[in-house]
Amino acid sequence: MPQLSRLxxxxxxxxxxxxxxxxxxxxxxxxxxxxxxxxxxxxxxWLTQQGxxxxxxxxxxxxNRVEWLALLFALARIGATLVAVNTKYRSxxxxxxxxxxxxxxxxxxxxxxxxxFAGVVSxxxxxxxxxxxQIAVIDADSHAPQQLLNRQVxxxxxxxxxxxxxxxxxxxxxxxxxxxxxxxxxxAVFFTTSGTTKGPKLVIHNxxxxxxxxxxxxxxxxFQQADNKLLAALPLCGVFxxxxxxxxxxxxxxxxxxxxxxxxxxxxxxxxxxxTHIFGSDEMLRLFIEHIDGxxxxxxxxxxxxxxxxxxxxxxxxxxxxxHSLTARGFPMRGLYGSSEVQALFSLQHAHLPIEERALxxxxxAAGKQLASVRARDPETGILCAHGVPGELxxxxxxxxxxxxxxxxxxxxxxxxxxxxxxxxxxxxxxxxSFVYLARMGDTMRIGGFLVDPSEIEHVLDEQPEIKSAQVxxxxxxxxxxxxxxxxxxxxxxxxxxxILARVGQQLAKFKIPARLWFIEAFxxxxxxxxxxxxxxxxxxxxxxRMQQECD
Numbered sequence: 001m002p003q004l005s006r007l008x009x010x011x012x013x014x015x016x017x018x019x020x021x022x023x024x025x026x027x028x029x030x031x032x033x034x035x036x037x038x039x040x041x042x043x044x045x046w047l048t049q050q051g052x053x054x055x056x057x058x059x060x061x062x063x064n065r066v067e068w069l070a071l072l073f074a075l076a077r078i079g080a081t082l083v084a085v086n087t088k089y090r091s092x093x094x095x096x097x098x099x100x101x102x103x104x105x106x107x108x109x110x111x112x113x114x115x116x117f118a119g120v121v122s123x124x125x126x127x128x129x130x131x132x133x134q135i136a137v138i139d140a141d142s143h144a145p146q147q148l149l150n151r152q153v154x155x156x157x158x159x160x161x162x163x164x165x166x167x168x169x170x171x172x173x174x175x176x177x178x179x180x181x182x183x184x185x186x187x188a189v190f191f192t193t194s195g196t197t198k199g200p201k202l203v204i205h206n207x208x209x210x211x212x213x214x215x216x217x218x219x220x221x222x223f224q225q226a227d228n229k230l231l232a233a234l235p236l237c238g239v240f241x242x243x244x245x246x247x248x249x250x251x252x253x254x255x256x257x258x259x260x261x262x263x264x265x266x267x268x269x270x271x272x273x274x275x276t277h278i279f280g281s282d283e284m285l286r287l288f289i290e291h292i293d294g295x296x297x298x299x300x301x302x303x304x305x306x307x308x309x310x311x312x313x314x315x316x317x318x319x320x321x322x323x324h325s326l327t328a329r330g331f332p333m334r335g336l337y338g339s340s341e342v343q344a345l346f347s348l349q350h351a352h353l354p355i356e357e358r359a360l361x362x363x364x365x366a367a368g369k370q371l372a373s374v375r376a377r378d379p380e381t382g383i384l385c386a387h388g389v390p391g392e393l394x395x396x397x398x399x400x401x402x403x404x405x406x407x408x409x410x411x412x413x414x415x416x417x418x419x420x421x422x423x424x425x426x427x428x429x430x431x432x433x434s435f436v437y438l439a440r441m442g443d444t445m446r447i448g449g450f451l452v453d454p455s456e457i458e459h460v461l462d463e464q465p466e467i468k469s470a471q472v473x474x475x476x477x478x479x480x481x482x483x484x485x486x487x488x489x490x491x492x493x494x495x496x497x498x499x500i501l502a503r504v505g506q507q508l509a510k511f512k513i514p515a516r517l518w519f520i521e522a523f524x525x526x527x528x529x530x531x532x533x534x535x536x537x538x539x540x541x542x543x544x545x546r547m548q549q550e551c552d
Contacts, residue, residue, distance in 0.1 A: 091123025
């Protein structure tokens, strides 16, 4: 059982039976299971040469590329942990992750498109990173800096390893020759999820939860069917991107990697490679509609005939309207559910349901009702809800996360005494063991496809010299959920908005920057036994009223 629980185990059947079959496609270049296994081995040797050992944490800050996955598998073989860093993060977020993950190495690229990774790093305080020993820059050239954050920069050119993997005749096709045997229960990856104070929590998944969930996806959603291909359009640094890729790998489904999503490239790749599976957010799907309708030629009513499944995670209240629009264009829409804690593609709606039901979040668990169980609990009474009655969703599954890193209190609070994870999501169950997700129960927002806690934005706003205190809520602007902020000024004069938001934009990802900032005298609040509680519902009403005034 330990061997089957290792991450490497999802590669084994393909290395034994079809080693030359394509596993990944990047920049129209196919990489076989055999070639990838060779790259993983060479990556592991390189990591070991840099002093990475069992128990170390390595932060990976790269766009989607073969090396991201090679690092995950190589670190798992060593018994080390990959810390997944969002490529959209700015200085404040990067510093938080590096500090709280205890990462001893950061592997990054210097730039990509409009992303200036080196510029973001320059805003990090190196004195607050006691665990960070070194930084590795991928594809470094002669202009690469010798130091970043007062640490030595190591140049890593894995392209040489890829070439060697392709040209070498002596391949390691016997997985049993890998002498390392790490504990499958040791942490394999840290994902970030919304925090309750100043930053996100670090969600721990081990090799067993990753490998078992990949097999659940492969079998539960019939990924093994002939001619299936996945377009990996979502970032590997998040569970939706990584879990779909690992499920495809376990199934033997080729994965076409997109380094960064743009709708024109995605359209070309779907048509060129006859993609059958893709997963995305409602915002991504809205871009597809705009792109298809914006073509100068007569739009094809069914532009992607090869598609079998478009997994749909809805983060806005207009998802039914969107689903109808996409279904009319031949998109095989099915709602799904996932989170950093339960992993993505945890569940998927049945294909036979009418679109109004099929497009809802939730669905039937990939692991099947024998292994996974979902229930809803009334948050007021604590009593379990009957089918169809909304309550807080609780999930029990063998592939749940193993806890929050260095946060035992939050870990204990996240589970019931029976081992169910308390999701914090509102939903209801159906008699057939499926369920429906309705909304977040708390104040957490889904913005740009990512889970964001308003307190993280509020903390950065509170650091601005003009602001005494700030509160952030999410409202819909132009069909998308966006953060807006209310603030109390430090003095009697109303500060200028633009300079404040410009500074905030240097510390936070673009999708977290408040779309509006309004100064008010005081926040609406009510007294309770625990002190004053701010009325976020009232703040949302105020924000919507001000937006309406702007329109009028």
